[in-house]
Every structure is written in C-alpha cells, then in structure tokens.
Amino acid sequence: EAQVTQNPRYLITVTGKKLTVTCSQNMNHEYMSWYRQDPGLGLRQIYYSMNVEVTDKGDVPEGYKVSRKEKRNFPLILESPSPNQTSLYFCASSFDGDNQPQHFGDGTRLSIL
Amino acid sequence: GQNIDQPTEMTATEGAIVQINCTYQTSGFNGLFWYQQHAGEAPTFLSYNVLDGLEEKGRFSSFLSRSKGYSYLLLKELQMKDSASYLCATRDQGGKLIFGQGTELSVKP
Numbered sequence: 001e002a003q004v005t006q007n008p009r010y011l012i013t014v015t016g017k018k019l020t021v022t023c024s025q026n027m028n029h030e031y032m033s034w035y036r037q038d039p040g041l042g043l044r045q046i047y048y049s050m051n052v053e054v055t056d057k058g059d060v061p062e063g064y065k066v067s068r069k070e071k072r073n074f075p076l077i078l079e080s081p082s083p084n085q086t087s088l089y090f091c092a093s094s095f096d097g098d099n100q101p102q103h104f105g106d107g108t109r110l111s112i113l
Numbered sequence: 114g115q116n117i118d119q120p121t122e123m124t125a126t127e128g129a130i131v132q133i134n135c136t137y138q139t140s141g142f143n144g145l146f147w148y149q150q151h152a153g154e155a156p157t158f159l160s161y162n163v164l165d166g167l168e169e170k171g172r173f174s175s176f177l178s179r180s181k182g183y184s185y186l187l188l189k190e191l192q193m194k195d196s197a198s199y200l201c202a203t204r205d206q207g208g209k210l211i212f213g214q215g216t217e218l219s220v221k222p
Contacts, residue, residue, distance in 0.1 A: 031208060042214035043156070043200065050208050058209060090155060097208030099144050101158035 002027045006091050006105035013081060014113050021076045021108050023091035031097040032074040033058070034066065036087040037107075043090070049074055050097045081112045117213035119201050124219045125191055133186045133216045135201035147175050147186045148200040150215065156200055159186065188218075196220045 004025045013019055025032065033048040035058075045058030049068040063085055065077040074093075078085060088109050092102035117137045125131040137145070144163040148156035160168055162177035162184060174187040188195055198215040205211075 033210065035212075040214065043202075043212040045210050045212075048208060048210070056207065056209070059211065097204075099161055099163060101146060101161060102148075102156075102210070104155035104157070106155055 002103070004091055004093050004103050004105035006089075006108050008108060009106065010109050012111040012113065015082055016080050019078050019081060019110075021078075021089060021091075021110070023074045023076065023105060024072050025074075025093040025103070026072065027093065027095075027103065028071065029093035029095050029103075030071070031094045031100070031102075032068065033092050033102065034064070034074070034076045035090045035092065036060065036085075037090060038087050046076070046089075048097070078110075081110075083112050086110060086112045117201055117203060117211055119199075119213040119216045121214065122217045122219070124221060125188075127191055127193060127220055127222050129191050130187065130189050131191060131218065133188075133199050133201075133218065135184045135186070135213060137182050137184070137201070137203050137211075137213075139182075139203045139205060139211065141205040141207065142179065142203060143206045144204045145175075145177055145184050146202045146204070146210075147173075147184075148202065150198045150200060152197070159199075191220050193220050193222070 034046040035043045047066040049055045091105040094100040119135045147159040150156040160175035200215045201213040
C-alpha cells in the first residue's frame with residue numbers, strides 16, 4: 001500500500017531533550033516536506049526537499065533540522081525542543097515539486113513540557 | 114512574500130451548493146491546490162489549478178483566475194460527510210508551499 005509513515009504518532013517530552021520524528025514513503029517520491037499545524041495558524045511548512053541531499057527552508061524552520069540522505073526517508077530533528085514547538089506535525093511527499101499533490105502521513109502530536 | 118486568505122468558517126445545508134473563496138498574493142506562482150481535512154485526520158488532495166478556468170471533478174469543482182489572485186472551490190449536492198476543513202495552498206516555482214488557515218465547513222441537515 002502506498003503510504004507516508006510517521007513515527008511516533010504521539011510524544012510527550014521535556015524541554016531540551018533532543019528528539020527525532022521519522023518519516024518514510026514507499027512511492028519513490030522525489031519531493032518531501034514537513035509541516036506543523038496550530039489552531040488559527042493553519043499548516044505551515046518547516047522544511048522541504050526536492051530530492052536526495054537537497055533541502056530548503058520553509059516558512060518556519062527555526063529550531064528544526066532535517067536531512068535527506070535517502071530518497072524514502074526525511075527525518076525531522078528537534079535538537080533542543082521548547083514548549084512553543086508543541087504542535088501537530090505532518091510529513092508529506094509528492095512525485096515532484098511541481099504540480100503533483102502531496103500525500104500526507106497521519107501526523108505526529110508532540111507535547112513539549 | 115506569499116499570503117493566502119480564506120474565510121474561517123462557513124455553514125451550509127445538506128443538498129445545497131457552497132463556494133469557498135481563496136485569495137492569494139505570491140511571487141513565482143506555480144499552481145494552487147485544494148485539500149480537505151477532517152477533524153483529527155491528515156489532509157487529502159482535492160484539486161489542482163495552474164491555468165485560468167474551471168476544473169471539475171464530480172461534485173467538486175475548482176476555479177482559478179491568476180490575474181485576480183483568486184480561486185474558489187465549489188461543492189455541489191452537499192453531504193454531511195463534507196463537513197471538514199478546506200485548505201487552499203499555493204506553490205512557488207522553487208517548490209515551496211504556503212497554506213491558508215483553512216475554512217471550516219459545517220453541513221447541517
């Protein structure tokens with residue numbers, strides 16, 4: 001089944017404790033992206049990657065890191081999480097960064113205490 | 114920079130037609146997407162417009178006017194299951210995506 005898989009789905013952690021949210025897609029998509037969704041602010045793009053070893057900042061990259069060493073994986077790293085990074089996070093992928101629609105993972109709910 | 118505006122909430126009656134508007138200001142415009150998102154779920158793709166005009170897909174249609182920076186999503190024969198948030202998003206030529214805040218549609222019996 002074609003899908004985007006995020007892990008974990010839920011996480012409660014404390015300020016400053018490094019964490020990684022994994023994202024994997026099995027559709028051979030070139031484009032991958034991370035978003036956060038907050039009430040009243042909608043979906044905001046954190047980082048995106050047009051292909052392997054290519055990453056670019058979205059609208060809200062501060063406090064996050066990503067890497068794209070393989071086509072299928074695009075992990076989101078929070079080196080030193082803070083409470084303002086408490087949010088619902090979505091990973092998505094598409095065949096390319098042009099006119100192809102995004103396929104979204106099921107989301108990861110992060111709570112930083 | 115890029116900016117997208119859409120109404121926060123709309124209410125419509127089952128069986129009716131509803132139009133959800135989206136206005137945008139973007140540099141290097143390279144297409145506009147509409148997504149549907151049910152509460153607690155991931156967004157799912159509805160439509161894509163890059164040229165002016167109307168794209169029809171069953172009960173859903175989407176319109177784009179690039180000169181006016183305007184799009185709308187038209188939902189016909191509304192069903193209760195259409196109650197959801199509808200997200201408008203633009204993509205620039207570098208691949209960056211900007212989403213609007215979403216329009217929460219409530220369909221009443």
